[in-house]
Amino acid sequence: MARPTLIPNSDGASFDTPPLVTPRNHVRPTYAAPQGPRFCATLALDLGTTTGWALRSHDGLITSGTASFRPGRYDGGGMRYLRFTNWLTELDRLSGPIAAIWFEEVRRHAGTDASHIYGGLMATLTAWAELRGVPYEGVPVGTIKRHATGKGNADKAAMIAAARTRGFSPADDNEADAIAILLWALETKGGVA
Template sequence: MGGPLCTANILAIDIGTTTGWALGMRDGALHSGSESFAPKRNDGPGQRWLKFAAFLGERARQAGEIQAIYYELVLRHTAVQAAHVYGGFEAHLQAWADRNRVRLVGVPVPVIKKSATGKGNANKDAMVAAMRGRGHRVVDDNHADALALLEYARKQEA
């Protein structure tokens, strides 16, 4: 399912060990999914970041060019490990965006949830239901978040 036409190719991304993504093309086309960056048994400590950078490069090749990346800006983590992992993803995303001259926009979680469901504290099930209600084939809550973020981004860019 596409969306409103926009003058930009936008990557919306819910960064984390399981990263939800939605690539909205200026012609209205949509590519999206969920990607795991969980370390494999024999991976070195940097493999997660190398795979994430390769994933970003693949999305850019898929789009031809990305004008903006909107990402879920998490301002509070309850677990230390989750905070460290998120920070690593955010740092690599920032570096990739700068290296490729792509505008990066962080959107706080409550803003995305409110835009998608009308409630800034909507739970995962509500987010999945909201995106399915708009006709998307949602694979998991990370994917739902990315789809909701893309919808928000397209409104901002229009």
């Protein structure tokens, strides 16, 4: 039987290769990690072509970064979402089982393409979580910004500065937003969706 040909994406990797994940931080929180067999990892996401993520592992270590889901030159329309699914599965495998997922709930987008991409990523995320029985919840943008900066309409620079004051070094606003979502979830909901 012939082996299928893998079509390369823009960075030369095959289509089934997960996107580059760039972890940025390894920060221990100042509050105690919950104990018990039920506690696993808590994941926060800022969905988009460049997805910001922050993960609190079972031992309380917070790691964050960005993952790019930009389509390659020869990719079909669904490859972005297939890569996102594979990335979530790998993150779940490497971090221990994910116990809860929090994501930024965007109600308005600047453009049509951004809204389509967000909707596709959110649909992929919620289907992935439903299949595994992982609770998930969206957090309104204003709630995240107000918790991080005190202003519900804070700009990108203010979100990055707020993450830095908490001891993180976000590479961009996507990562800063994911950190803010995770900290909001841990401080107001205990990380449980």
